[in-house]
Amino acid sequence: FIVAADWIIDLGPGAGPRGGHVVAHGSVADICQSPESVTGQMLQRMGIQQQPTSEKLTANDGKTPVATARSMLKLSDCCRHNLQNITVEIPVGVVTGVAGVSGSGKTTVVFEGLLPALQQQLGLSSDASHNPGTLDGANDFAQVMVIDKGLPGRSPIATxxxxxxxxxxxxxxxxxxxxxxxxxxxxxxxxxxxxxxxxxxxxxxxxxxxxxxxxxxxxxxxxxxxxxxxxxxxxxxxxxxxxxxxxxxxxxxxxxxxxxxxxxxxxxxxxxxxxxxxxxxxxxxxxTLSGGELQRLWLGRCLSRGMPGVTLYLLDEPTAGLHAAEIELLVKALRQLTAAGHTVVVIEHSLEFLRQVDWLIELGPGSGPAGGRVIASGTPHDLAACATPTGEALRFTGHMLSN
The missing domain is CATH 1.20.1580.10 (ABC transporter ATPase  like domain)
Incomplete structure (x- = not known):
């Protein structure tokens, strides 16, 4: 399941009402020793029972492993819509992709959990109509920036x-x-x-x-x-x-x-x-600008002007309409943000994008009531070895090959 991560969180033990619990967490060896962990059983069948010694995928400039990120953003007790009181951990200072089938809870966890939780901590929102969950590890952040298709710019006066x-x-x-x-x-x-x-x-x-x-x-x-x-x-x-x-x-x-x-x-x-x-x-x-063009223009604004203070960037499917070569340029731009000390979280379906991020979080396994759980987290290579919808897609479409 995990070939490069230092820490694994396994939710289950089953699907739907039979899931929603953290059944194991720790190293590869810890997961394999848990009798309730389906992931551990799968790892044993694959002959992986301890932490591999191969070089990890690295973040930013290719020198800093994801596992050595400064800290983790931890959103706990998130239970909006179909989210089953989950806990999500996001490495600080890297590019994290949030994946999963449609309706699995990606938008909910990012824009109705992580976003309002940080806004409340920063004093940017006084809305107490719902509890987005408990956020830890956000003390260093000065602001949050949302880059999505709802950005201003859909008018003839904008260029x-x-x-x-x-x-x-x-x-x-x-x-x-x-x-x-x-x-x-x-x-x-x-x-x-x-x-x-x-x-x-x-x-x-x-x-x-x-x-x-x-x-x-x-x-x-x-x-x-x-x-x-x-x-x-x-x-x-x-x-x-x-x-x-x-x-x-x-x-x-x-x-x-x-x-x-x-x-x-x-x-x-x-x-x-x-x-x-x-x-x-x-x-x-x-x-006449597409949603993808609009998002990249705003991203360019952030890159060229710089942002005062450490910023959490939240993006919603910025690869819409992009060619694979353009996706590569987008990833390079996002890495400029993390190199400057910021953190980037991106909701995405594009396998071409997901295979290039530093860290992946997959929600699911299904949609609606059948989703709402963290079913995998780790590097792209980790998920490619996982029997989840995203892992199987990465593996069977040839996006993730052996190191």
């Missing part, structure tokens, strides 16, 4: 430039241009939301909402500014031939090529490029 935070650096740059200073234009004036700078026809959105006789509505390019968002007077200021409206038409990749000499701008664009978003125009309307 990759603004969502990522790089636009404010462009505005500051343009305010320093001699012509801008002569005209008295500050950084605020280079916002397409400013009343004196935006197109009066579309109010800076670059598009207008139209409807037909049947009541159907859609966004159409503004006939006055032709999607450029700014009025003509604001477009008299240019940097190396580019007005602010011109910038919005550039893709992130092309803009990166033109602004490599400006560190603050280049850093933000490099981060977005590293997340696989180089194809997006800086001024693309937020209404």
């Amino acid at each position: 990759p430039a603004t969502l990522s935070g790089v636009w404010i650096e462009f505005r500051r740059l343009y305010a320093q241009i001699r012509e801008a200073r002569r005209l008295g234009l500050t950084a605020e004036r280079f916002s397409y939301r400013h009343p004196d700078s935006r197109c009066p026809g579309c109010r800076g959105t670059g598009s207008i909402l139209v409807s037909d006789l049947n009541g159907a509505t859609w966004w159409s390019t503004c006939p006055e500014c032709h999607g450029r968002r700014f009025n003509r007077s604001t477009q008299t200021v240019a940097y190396r031939g580019f007005t602010v409206a011109d910038l919005l038409s550039l893709t992130i990749e092309v803009a990166r090529q033109h602004f490599t000499a400006l560190p603050r701008i280049a850093r933000g664009l490099d981060t977005l490029q590293g997340l696989g978003l180089g194809y997006l125009p800086l001024g693309q309307s937020g209404t």
